[in-house]
Amino acid sequence: MTTALADVGAVPAARDGALAATATACAHCGLPAAAATDDGPAFCCTGCAVVYRAIRGAGLDDYYAVRERAEPARTTERGYAELDDDAFARVHTKDRPDGTRTVSLYLEELRCAGCVWLIEATPRCLDGVLDARVDIGRGRCDVVYDATRTPLSTIAQHLDRLGHPVHPYRGAERDVARRKDDRIALFRLGVAGAAFMNLMLMAVALYAGLFATMSTADRQLFRWASMLVAIPAIGYAAMPIFRTAIGALRSKAAHVDLPLAIGIVVGLVWGAANVVRDRGEIYFDSLAMLTFLLLVSRYIVSRSHRRAAAAAELLWSLTPSRATRIAADGTWTEVPMEAIRLGDRLAVRAGEAFPVDGVIVAGSSAIDAALLTGEARPVAIGVDAAVHAGTTNLTAPVELVATAIGESTRVGALVRRVEELSLRKAPIERLVDRVAGKFVLVVLTAAIVTVLAWGGATGVEHAMSLLIVTCPCALALATPLAVTVALGRAGKAGVLIKGADALERLAHPGRMVLDKTGTLTVGKPAVVTWVGPTEVRAWVAAIERGSAHPVARALTELGEPGPIATEVVEVRGRGVRGRVDGHALTIGAPSWLAEELDLTPLADELAAITGRGETPIAIAVDGVATAAVGIADPLRPGATEALARLRALGWRPEILSGDHPAAVAAIAAQCGGLPARGGQSPEDKLAYVTAARAAGPVAMVGDGVNDAAALAASTCGIAVAGAAEVAIEAADVFVRTPSIGAIADTAAGAQATMATIRRNLKVSLAYNLIGGTLTVAGLIHPLIGAVMMPLSSLSVLTSSLRSRAFREVP
């Protein structure tokens, strides 16, 4: 808080010492919090308070020792009664032989070891829960429980109070299919690895034999053994590469697997021929290593793709699986989602999530649209209001008519969009494929020329060596290795990047559209201007202490808790009166105070405050206008420097916000004159980003899903910490550190990664060019060829590991 204020250059008055001491840390997440009303711990929000008490109450205090990072907690405090329904049990739970049940749940906010510990301790806290296992990558938790002792709703309530809202897990079937694929990939990986290690040992013996005497029988033994290991093992392990190569041939599309498959097959066949002929080189060790390295890099890449695809399915978990339909005669029936048709009349009770997009036809309530908007405040709805699947009805039952169901709902569209994103191939990968296509032609032509030029057996021998030596292993490894290293390092630094193409798009600078709230600013109102006597500050703080209003929370930061306020009367939407130390204070909007006293002594200050886009508050002591306060959302510390770094990388930052234009202009001015637009609706933002894309790359940085559409429409959407779950899914990049500085670091890292990829491609092509030329000329000793092949892969590996990308991320 103090540092944030120090950034705001225009308001020296606010740098008064008293302010610094009053910031209290939230007992749960450590963010600034209002001082507690009693002697208990202080909290920044109700979510943190509920979770903190739940954790203490269950005796899980160790959580605070084992967690990796502190974040504000979110809880819905729902009852989860629907989980106890028989219909739910039939679809989502499985009976076990001993009479207990298992259920898969999707938990929100699963982030770190602390969460895992907290949830897996559930059996200790709840009678009747036998086991809880967390899969953090999928956000999935498998619970074994005894329904006769603990209803599922109680378990869900417990997990919710711990800060992990619960949803039924929908992706179970697809998980099974994927697990099968993953296991097969691991089998191949294991076989290739074992073959590689053993063949290498035999190869060492053979190479040693080149320089010492080795009996023909021994040499034969090692060569035959190598062949017997290599052919089945590589044949099995490299199957996916062969399959893609055949597919590429059939569809006449260029693919990097084609030259790889040619190299591997020719190597195996020619090596076997040499074993049988007992002359020439065998290539089995190099081929096994190549296959192993390829499979490792592909396994890692597919895992990061999986994560993005799994994220899409989690969204489905957030919408209910059944709904209450109202028949023409007014009777209510529970039906599964699949039975709902457009135009059906549905009832949604308080506490339930809306199953479809629709229009309210009866009743009024408040909804929690955090899933879609990231806005934690309830939104009031009435007849004719549009509601969206996945948002939660909070206060009263309502009836609606379905206007969109399943995949055509807003959530459905989002899921589809995220799935498409995760399947898209990065342009650099397509470039590698194109290069590989040309590569095949060049190498095959060169091989034919070699046979013709040398003629006879020597020609064939040289041509075969050429095909094997130029097998573009390094080319195929260049991109996945660099990307994997970058994604891994970024992940450790709290930046989640969804695949190579996101990285690549982030590396092409253009416009960067920032949503002011939450990215540039702290996101909480604070006092940035104070004009008036210092002793009044403590009085104001004392009077405001009892109020939950955001402005009041900001004003309590003015002074130490000390004086006691009496006769405090809050006038809704205007201000507050009270007595402290024998003085009568009136605090509130200038227009309200002006009704009963003379504000002219403060007129200039108030005008200046308003002119800067801050919210003015006037304070009168004993009926005399005494102090003026300006309230605003202050800049994040270091925001100015981060913007300068982004500009240096070639980005052109600008602000696009839903806030009041004057407030946006004020922030823009503090950032050194950014282009800024305020008062933008979500549709405005979407239209703006879409239009801007026509002119070049646009990165969009946002946190709510008033931004989600714009995030998805931009070339590269960046969600920042505290973002709605949906914003995180819609974005290409999720930055966990809530600062514009982290975004600048990420952009720099992406550019460094692309530089590494380009370097890798050059290195691998250079190796093949040199190796190929020497082979065609007949100048290369087979041993040198065998050393060069792994060497090219190793240099690409070294180059990737040495990359500067994401090294300096905090």
Added chain:
Amino acid sequence: MTTMYVIMILALVGAAGMVAAFFWVVRSGQLDDLDTPPRRMLLDEARPRREPRA
């Protein structure tokens, strides 16, 4: 000389055994989730004892 043949066969049988063990490990599901266990491992000491309940 024949020692070499014996050793070679032993080595290959050993390697095949390792591969078989790896297959068993994968099949048993130990490698299905590679994200959670490394974190869980850190918490062994903090893991609460499961107390018998009445």
